[in-house]
Amino acid sequence: MTQEDKRSILPKALSARLLRQYRKWQRRTPVFLRNLGSRIDPETIFICGNYKTGSTAIGALLALAAGQKRILDIFWRTPGSVKIKLLKKELPLEWYVNRYRYLFSKKIVKEPDLIFYMDQLLALFPRGRYVFLLRDPRDNIRSILNTIHLPGNAEDLTEEQLNALPGSIWRLAMEGRLFGVQGENYIATQALRWNRILELYERYADQMILLKYETFRQNKAAEIYALAEQLGLPIKANIASRVDDQYQPKGDHSVTWLEFFGRDNLATIESICRKKMDQYGYPVS
DSSP states (O other): OOHHHHHHTSOHHHHHHHHHHHHHHHHHSOHHHHHTTOOOOTTOEEEEESSSSSHHHHHHHHHHHHTOOEEEOGGGGSOHHHHHHHHTTOSOHHHHHHHTGGGGSSSEEEOGGGGGGHHHHHHHOTTOEEEEEEOOHHHHHHHHHHHTTOOSSOSSOOHHHHHTSSSHHHHHHHHTOSTTOOOSSHHHHHHHHHHHHHHHHHHTGGGSEEEEHHHHHHSHHHHHHHHHHHHTOOOOSOOTTTTTOOOSOOOOOSSOHHHHHHHHHHHHHHHHHHHHHHHTTOOOO
16 A cells, blocks of 8 residues: 555545644754665656646656655755755756755656756656646646736736745746746746746657646546556556545636736737747637
């Protein structure tokens, strides 16, 4: 029985409390203790792309179907100073892998921002396997903004809104101070980021498996089984009853893109992303 299966049989309230306590313990445990007995898996499966592309659900369901261990959002599991330096590309990935090798001891590693490190990642894990997740930029950006409780129709973000964001990383992301992606306002910045991430995928497309969020949503179990087959993972569990588990808070889909973004911001996204939207089957409204 996997850890996910064991957790699922506990009462939900108890399970959530134990998980919070475990994560608190993890944060307080010295790195050298967490590294004890951990060996880097040279054939790790990496799941990357933009934020809010279904990566948490896909990573969890893939691990469940294949009976493998997984870890999510590894950059967010490290101290703030290290995390910021990583996201600003001020630290080499090799240092990070060796310093936090326990994070790379699981078969499946989900970290969206690893897409910006693909050159280093391929050099460090030549036998690794790579999955790239893609989502319509209008849904993708709306979901990101829903997550951090920001509107989509503002001309730009105020200092008060930026200060209220959950952590400095989100502020850097909204201001475009990560990975050299900065637009005229926060919407343009997110649209440019979507483009940039897709350009990186295209650079390494022959070494990555593409899965569109919309395709996954149409038949979750079938897509996970197909992905496992592509990755060479035998199916060990039926996940049909688990595909609708809520792995992340739901975004607000009660309004249209036009209602959420307003005419100007929606036009900004579609103008910046139009070429690649056409290329990947996301028609402009």
